[in-house]
Amino acid sequence: MTTKVDFQKPFEAVQTLMNIQVSAITKSVEQQKKTGEELASFFKTEVEKARELKSPEDVISYNVAANQALFELLKAQGEAFTAIANEAREAATAEFSKLAK
Numbered sequence: 001m002t003t004k005v006d007f008q009k010p011f012e013a014v015q016t017l018m019n020i021q022v023s024a025i026t027k028s029v030e031q032q033k034k035t036g037e038e039l040a041s042f043f044k045t046e047v048e049k050a051r052e053l054k055s056p057e058d059v060i061s062y063n064v065a066a067n068q069a070l071f072e073l074l075k076a077q078g079e080a081f082t083a084i085a086n087e088a089r090e091a092a093t094a095e096f097s098k099l100a101k
Contacts (some may be wrong), residue, residue, distance in 0.1 A: 009099070022040050022090035031084060035077045042073055 046066050053059050 007017075013095055015098050017092060020088055020091045020095070024084055027084045028081065031080050035080075038073060038077065042070065
């Protein structure tokens, strides 16, 4: 009584999971590059704005606005990384579900 073991399905699942990892890493690296460029651009723009400040009131207003803008930028960047992670998690979960069937 011999049972033939089918290694094809697990092998394909491993390939798919590795492809999901490669895709997530690639997207993450691309997002890191974009994030770096956005931050560099943000700070370059803010330096230019800061050069035109004349009064203490200008400094305070500028500081509040710049911090709010930076927070929004960082929030959007965090959401982009979260989306990459969620996409990878959903794809991996779907693949594991196929194995369970």
